[in-house]
Amino acid sequence: MQQLRPAEQLELKLHVNGVSRTCTVHPMARLLDVLREDLRLTGTKEGCGEGECGACAVMVDGKLVCSCLIPALQVQSAQIKTVEGLAPSPESLDAVQRAFIECGGAQCGICTPGMLLAAHALLERHPHPTELQIREGLAGNLCRCTGYTKIFSAIVRACEERS
């Protein structure tokens, strides 16, 4: 098999959860794979790999995106937030994470990191969301366990707790 020529690699600099990281990757490597395999941040999950399910959702420069649809060269020097960056410290959780546990919003867990990021993006945009805004904010995240109701409840509870 032909060896990859060095010129085809990209020196990628990222700011992930507030920490500067550098890695050498193919410019078309998916952000999802860079996070999981190069940076060993395996909290971000791969569900469909086609932008349908939201399991791989992360924040790039303050916006919710599907990391499976982003080639590395599009995130050169970007600010990335993953599920590992939500909790204020290794010993604690943020309000939404706590509410997911309290309300049974997480079961198998595969959708949970993406749900948490979508919730994070939602609450940045709408600190006191209506039910419709919650449904729309999470419409790009599929869950096959909970039936969604407990996830919506968790977000309502997190808002109550924060205010």
Added chain:
Amino acid sequence: MRAYLPEYEAVSARSLVEALTLLAQNPADARGRWQPLAGGTDLMVLFGVGKLPAGRYLNLLGVGELHGIDVTPSHVDLRALSTYSDVRDHQVLQREFPSLVQAAIDSGAIAIQNRGTIGGNIANASPAADTPPALLSYDAEIELVSLRGARWLPYAEFHTGYKETKRAPDELIARVRLPRLSSQDPERQQFRHYYRKVGTRRAQAISKVCLAGTALAVGGQLVKPRLAFGSVAPMPLRCPRTEEVLAAGPLDAGRIQAAQAMLSEEIRPIDDVRSSAAYRLRVAQNLLADFVAAALTPRPA
């Protein structure tokens, strides 16, 4: 099967001139010409499942000239890299081009809307795309640029067949222009917008049928109706013959039926994974009647 990375080459353009210079090249090797890559919500889906053609991809997101929405008294220009989120959050578009805003809201979900671009949606040329019918219903124009210069086309002439467009390989879509009605124009009070997407669910699902319509409602008649459908032909489709039937007189049941009959000749729905030709025809005809009813409903003062 996953994409095999060594088959791809990708670089980021830093300016429009740099992008157009690369697109103008015609390398003789197997990787061929540079292909534009914007928000990635179509191309990266193919890439993820190993179906994106091997070759050279040119990332456009760093090209500042292609970002932004410009408002003048006579028109709104959406530069090509305007995202669905940019569209849905824009106040002038919300007020004057609500069908386009609805199309943006109905495309994918938030994470897709944050990445997908108007230029990409048009260039990808899917007959099921959600913004093209809205753009067609507003008589949009489109600007294509290359090192050879710039040219404007009526958007209605841009799509020529299934995934075929008038964009040459060295050209980029620079912007899409929407003509505005001035606030003094008496037609502004009569102008009606309609947009409806029919799919399996609100978010993420690709349309089975989509209709964007505009018209002037004048005394029980529709003047200058414009109908544009998605997912009923090899390309996003204006239906001028059906529009003529609608515009020809008072909209009684007979005229609506005649318009529905003409529509069945004008559209070419097919059976595919998302729906059947028969269902699409029936729904398209129902949407047509719904558009007429909505356009003729008096608006609250």
